[in-house]
Amino acid sequence: MPVPMLELAPQNAAVKARVLEGLSGLIDRSSFILGDNVKGLEAEISAYAGAAHAVGMSSGTDAQLAALMALGIGAGDEVIVPSFTFFATAGVVSRVGAKPVFIDLDPATFNASGALVEAAITPRTKAIMPVHLFGQLADMPGIMAVAAKHGLPVIEDACQSLGAKGWGKSAGQFGDMTAYSFYPTKNLGAFGDAGMTAIRDDAALAARVRRIRVHGMEPVYMHHEVGMNGRMDEFQALVLRAKLPMLDSWHEGRRTHAAWYLERLQDLTPDEAVLPQEVVPEGRHIYNQFTIRVPGGRRDGLQAHLRERGIGCAIYYPICLHEQPCFAPLGYQTGQLPESERAAKEVLSLPVYPEMTPAMREEVAVAILGFFGRS
Helix, strand or coil: CCCCCCCCCHHHHHHHHHHHHHHHHHHHHHEEEEEHHHHHHHHHHHHHHHHHHHHHHHCCHHHHHHHHCCCCCCCCEEEEEEEECCCCCHHHHHHHEEEEEEEEEEEECCCCHHHHHHHHHHEEEEECCCCCCHHHHCHHHHHHHHHHHHHCCCEECCCCCCCCEEEECCCCCCCCCEECCCCCCCCCCCCCCEEEEEECCCHHHHHHHHCCCCCCCCCCCCCCCCCCECCHHHHHHHHHHHHHHHHHHHHHHHHHHHHHHHHCCCCCCCCCECCCCCCCCECCHHHHCCCEECCCCCCHHHHHHHCCCCCCECCCCCHHHHHHHHHHHCCCCCCHHHHHHHHHHHEEECCCCCCCCHHHHHHHHHHHHHHHHHH
């Protein structure tokens, strides 16, 4: 049977009636930007994530950008970011005129560690932006210790990891600020672009983020700085508020599928495929992606094999950021970040969305095992 990489229709059907009812009221009120739904969502995400403040933004990228702007990061500054992640993490650093400093990854988690961050610090370092990739937290105790040692702010990129946990805390409870994305493919997805900047405990910083998202304006037509148009619209907030009560059950659905994969595919050898590891203490991997490694140059063959059988799969990410053409002027060379480069050649993400059926999971597993000559 066909198994899509992701199927959003069943999840969206679960909230359709509430969304349509809310949309009717929204049209009647004709209040479309930064209204009651945005305020309500900000309060609900703040409570869910355990942050003191949350500011609704137009996208996860803008949530990251506003955080950098609020910290005053700009030309001549350096920000430490991973090379193996989505482009926005480094893109926003460049957009404020700063330099992204790329670091390698811990192969067990695809994430940054305190030691990797420490090795990249220079006198020009002004912030650290670890990514909680695929739904599992980075080494936040190690990273926060390095940040404290050097007096640096930390912006968590939790665009794939709202609800992920580790060391007794949630994504958003470690760094000074945290960016979340509500792009439709996220575990909590809007019906378009939307994001959130959470601020752990600094009211003044939260106020600045709020001002930045409306062109640096406060009060109306008084502009204290050049900000951005980063406002969240009411419709997206309405959709997200309808979905948020279901989020933990969707997380658990993904975790159930992941646990099944780990059991069903356990006989694969490390030379065939390496399964994702949950290594964070007191953690909850929320599996925005279930990503395996296929070494030995066989990844593309497995991907083709799955697609021939109607099974969705995807490569996140095939090119490291330090190897992207737009960052060539920074002078990085292939071979400089070997673990990131190896991951880009080996990773393959499999379907793990919560509405998958047991028969669909089995279809995926049988195809993978068959590729390696197993049953």
